[in-house]
Amino acid sequence: MSWFSTANSRDDIIAEAPFLAEKFHQFYRSFWQLPMLPVQTLELCRLRIAQLHQCDTEWQREEIALAAILRKDLSQWNKSTNYSEAERACLEFAEVYTMDPQAISDEQADAVKAHYGDAGLVALIEALGMFYGLTRVSQLWELPAN
Amino acid sequence: MAKPRVSAPSEQTGNVVRDSALGMVPQTVDPYLAFNKAIWHQGPLSAAEVEMARLRNARKVNCVFCKAVRYDIAIEAGLDESKVEQIDDDFANSELSNREKLLLAYTDFYLNDPTGMSADFKQQMTDEFTAEEIVHLSMAIVLCNCFSRCAVSLGGMPEDDLPRMEITVPE
Numbered sequence: 001m002s003w004f005s006t007a008n009s010r011d012d013i014i015a016e017a018p019f020l021a022e023k024f025h026q027f028y029r030s031f032w033q034l035p036m037l038p039v040q041t042l043e044l045c046r047l048r049i050a051q052l053h054q055c056d057t058e059w060q061r062e063e064i065a066l067a068a069i070l071r072k073d074l075s076q077w078n079k080s081t082n083y084s085e086a087e088r089a090c091l092e093f094a095e096v097y098t099m100d101p102q103a104i105s106d107e108q109a110d111a112v113k114a115h116y117g118d119a120g121l122v123a124l125i126e127a128l129g130m131f132y133g134l135t136r137v138s139q140l141w142e143l144p145a146n
Numbered sequence: 147m148a149k150p151r152v153s154a155p156s157e158q159t160g161n162v163v164r165d166s167a168l169g170m171v172p173q174t175v176d177p178y179l180a181f182n183k184a185i186w187h188q189g190p191l192s193a194a195e196v197e198m199a200r201l202r203n204a205r206k207v208n209c210v211f212c213k214a215v216r217y218d219i220a221i222e223a224g225l226d227e228s229k230v231e232q233i234d235d236d237f238a239n240s241e242l243s244n245r246e247k248l249l250l251a252y253t254d255f256y257l258n259d260p261t262g263m264s265a266d267f268k269q270q271m272t273d274e275f276t277a278e279e280i281v282h283l284s285m286a287i288v289l290c291n292c293f294s295r296c297a298v299s300l301g302g303m304p305e306d307d308l309p310r311m312e313i314t315v316p317e
């Protein structure tokens with residue numbers, strides 16, 4: 001239960017605003033159906049943002065199933081051999097994005113583009129924005145972890 | 147001005163969103179525009195209230211484009227520049243209404259410290275806003291923050307502030 005709603009989940013709280021609920025879901029779902037970015041990469045970035053926010057609710061959420069080792073190693077992805085070069089480029093970008101988007105370097109952007117092209121970089125940035133925002137909303141709303 | 151990290155689509159449509167870098171991901175454009183339209187036109191908060199949260203976010207993220215924009219429907223709903231000038235770090239001591247100050251303070255918690263709201267602040271929020279209004283405000287902040295951070299991340303941001311630009315919410 002949140003401090004302003006008796007609902008327990010993000011979706012149930014968003015349903016308190018029926019004028020936007022379905023439109024939010026359609027927009028959010030669109031990121032998980034993109035041809036230019038693998039969903040595993042998106043899920044890794046979403047989870048890394050949750051870790052950086054120390055947000056258990058978003059860490060425990062599962063948008064897609066990942067191999068257990070990918071979750072286990074995520075806080076030290078840069079020392080692990082379990083992530084592809086493309087995933088590592090996106091994770092590095094996601095970390096800097098989370099801390100300060102003005103600190104993103106051209107080299108970090110180019111590393112993402114080398115794997116996913118210009119469209120992939122734009123898609124990643126949009127998706128990171130939604131993951132970042134929804135993590136903060138989970139914290140603002142004090143959503144319980146599962 | 148730094149160089150943009152991607153180029154806009156070569157084929158122009160006349161739609162400000164589709165013709166921007168966002169047009170390179172057409173799968174998200176229509177859902178974004180529909181969600182954005184709901185935020186600005188269909189919720190319980192006035193367009194002036196949504197615009198206040200948007201401008202507070204723009205100033206904190208330092209998106210030069212977002213700071214310069216004024217949406218015409220917000221002006222029509224009563225948001226004038228004397229009120230906009232009060233959306234600074236001293237807004238708590240401004241002449242804004244208690245409701246407007248709460249709206250801006252909630253926006254600041256999102257931006258600065260999302261786990262930092264006190265019990266007293268949460269009580270003030272629920273005394274002033276309905277659950278639907280809090281969801282509306284929260285989702286408006288998420289969307290504005292997402293795309294202001296997007297503009298910054300894509301590079302090419304002017305270094306100096308731009309003149310005020312009155313525009314219509316893109317559809």
